[in-house]
Each structure stands twice: as C-alpha cells, then as structure tokens.
Amino acid sequence: MRVLEVSNYEEMSALAAELIGAQVLLKPRCVLGLATGSSPIGTYERLVEAHREGRLDFSQVRTVNLDEYCGLRGDDPNSYRFFMDHHLFSRVNLQRENTHLPNGAAPDLEEECHRYEALIQSLGGVDLQLLGIGRNGHIGFNEPSDSFPPVVHTVQLTESTIQANSRLFERIEDVPTQAITMGVGTILKAERILLIAGADKRYILEEALTGRVTPQVPASVLQLHRDVTVIVCREE
Template identity: 60%
Template sequence: MKVIETKNYDQLSRIAAQMIGGQILLKPDSVLGLATGSSPIGTYKHLITQYEEGVLNFSAVRTVNLDEYCGLTQNSEHGYRYFMNHTLFNHVNIDLKNTFVPMGNAEDPEQECLRYEKLVADLGGIDLQILGIGHNGHIGFNEPSESFPSETHIVDLAQSTIDANSRLFDDPNDVPRKAITMGIGTIIKAKKILLIAGSDKREIVEKAIYGKITPEVPASVLQLHRDVTIIISAE
C-alpha cells in the first residue's frame, strides 16, 4: 500500500488524474471503476483538461460506476448517471455506450444486482478502481456491518451516509434510503485501487489502513490488496 499526502485538494486531484491518465495511456481500452461524490470532482476536471490538451483519448475506455441510489431514474439530477455525464462523460470523447451505472429504478433490483455483477465480469474485471471513503469507513455504499458483502447488492444506507448526502437534496426527506452497490469482493478484485480523501477523512483513513481488518470499517479490507494507492490532502 502506498500513501501520498498532498498539500491541498488541487494537488491531490492533479496526482490522481495523472495516475488515471497513465492507466489510459498504458491501456487505451482500460476498464475504470468510477466513484461519485465530492472527492473525485477535481480529479475529473483535470482529466477533462488532459483530454482538451490532446494528452488523453477516451474513445476506447470502458467505465463501471460503484453504485446508484434505488428508485432514481437515469435522468434524475440526483442520480449518479446524471452526475457522471455532467461531471466527466459529456466533456470527453468517451462512448456513452461504454459507460455503465447500476439501474436504480430497475423493476427487479435483485436481478439488477446479478446483471451488474455479470457485466463487470464480462468486461474482464476492473483495471483501476477509484474510491472515496465515508466518515464511517464505507467504500462504495458498503456500510459498516458484520461481514464483507462479496458481490453487487442492495444496501440500507446508514443514517450518517443519509445525513452526509442530504446537502445535495432540497428536502432531506427526499434522500434515498437504499442503494445498489458493488460488493467488497467486486471492488477488491480490481487490479489496481486508488482511494482519494480530503483532510476531513484523515481519522477514518488512518483507522482503515493501520487498524484491524474488520467489516465494521469496510475500507480496512484494502489492506489485503496488493496494489493500493491512497492520496490524502493535508488541507
């Protein structure tokens, strides 16, 4: 495990984008596992800049997102398909047919979990998985629990996660209570993992990488992976 501490969020974003860009240059048809939330926004902006400068070509890249709220359509402005389109995909030359986000409004959510798990496998697995981390140690929407869920599944969101995400909704009561998320087993199968975290996540990051491996701190499982880079900002 490699830990990089940066001076600020912009430096974190630049380094993360350079690592992702390097993966694309090394393997133009890479499968990237993507995250949403505030942490990767700066990284995506720097990837767009690299594309605009002619450094990166996204035309063969495939992407799979970690998760999606249950009940939201692909057009919902609070959904992660909308987030990815407006934050990254619409600004680079990626083929939207090669970008995948769980269907939060699937008629049969359990079947959607099976479909999405198979999709990741059919793509050949994830070359580089980008992660954020919750204050309670969740990665994807894998909340603290008694065991590490292995495959894509439906999860009841912890109240702390609901509270953290309520800032994105006009009415806190509109925040979904369930989500579809890749399982810990799906995530840990990625060939490389890149976790990015702001200074407010320092305490949980330290607990995850230096504490015991336990499903009560889902991110602690990353200690078992052979190729993990963690970038954390000092401010």
C-alpha cells in the same frame, strides 16, 4: 500499499488524474471503476482538461461506476448517472455505450445486482478502481456491517450517510434510503485501487489503513489488496 500525502485538494485532484491518465495511456481499452461524491470532482475536471488539450483519448475506455441510488432514473438530477454525465462522460470522447452504472430504477433490483456483477466480469474486470471513503469507513455504499459483501447488492443506507448526502438534495426527505453498490469482493477484484481522501477523512483513514481488518470499517479490507495507492490531503 502506497500512501501519498499532498498539501490540498487541488494537488490531490491533479495527482489522481495523472494516475488515471497513465492507466488510459498504458491500456487505451482499459476498464475504469469510477466514484461519485465531492472528492473526485476535481479529478474529473483535470481529466477533462487533459482530453481537451489532446493528451488523453477516452474513445476505447470502458467505465463501471461503484453505485447508484435505488428509485432514481438516470435522467434524475440527483442520480449518479446524471452526476457522471455532468462531470465527465459528456465532456470527453467516451462512448455512451461504454459507460455503465447500476440501474436504480430497475423493476427487479435483485436481478439488476446479478446483471451488473456479470457485466463487470464480462468486461474482464476493473483495471483501476477509484474510491473515496465515508466518515464511517464505507467504500462504495458498503456500510459497516457484520461481514464483507462479496458481490453487487442492495444496501440500506445508514443515517450518517443519508445526512452526509443530504447537502445534494433540497430536503433530507428526498435522499434515497437504499442504493445498489459493488460488493467489497467486487472492488477487491480490481487490478489496482486508487483511494482519495480529504483532510476531514484523516481519522477514519488512519483507522482503516492501520487498524484491524473488520467489516465494521469496510475500507480496512484494502489492507489485503496487492496494489493500493492512497492520496490524502494535509488540509482542505
């Protein structure tokens, strides 16, 4: 595991984009695992800049996102499909049919979980998985629990996660309480993992990277992966 400390969010975003861009250059038909939330927005901005300057070509890249809210269609402004379209997909030359997220509006969520897990494996697995980390140590929407979920599954969001995500909604009552997420086992199958974290996550990040491996701190499982790079900010 490599832990890279940078001064601020801008440096973190630039370095993360460089690492993702290197993956695309190394393997143009790679599979990128992508994340949502505030942490990766700057990274996506840098990737868009690189594309516009002719330094990155996404035409062959396939993407799979970590998660999606249950009950939201892809055209809902609060959905993660909408987020990805807005911040990345529509701004580079990704082929829409090569961008994949769970369908949170599927009539049978259990079947959708099976479908999405199979889809990821059918693509040959993830070459580089981008992650953030929650204040309670969650990765994707894998909340603290008694075990590490092995595959894509639905999850009941904790009150702390709902509170954290409520800033993106008009009312906290509008925040979905369930999501479909890659399982910890699914995430660990990625060839490489890149985790980015702001200064406000330093406490939980230290616990995850140096404490015991436990599903009560889901990110702690990353200690077991063979190729993890962590970029953390010293200040906001």
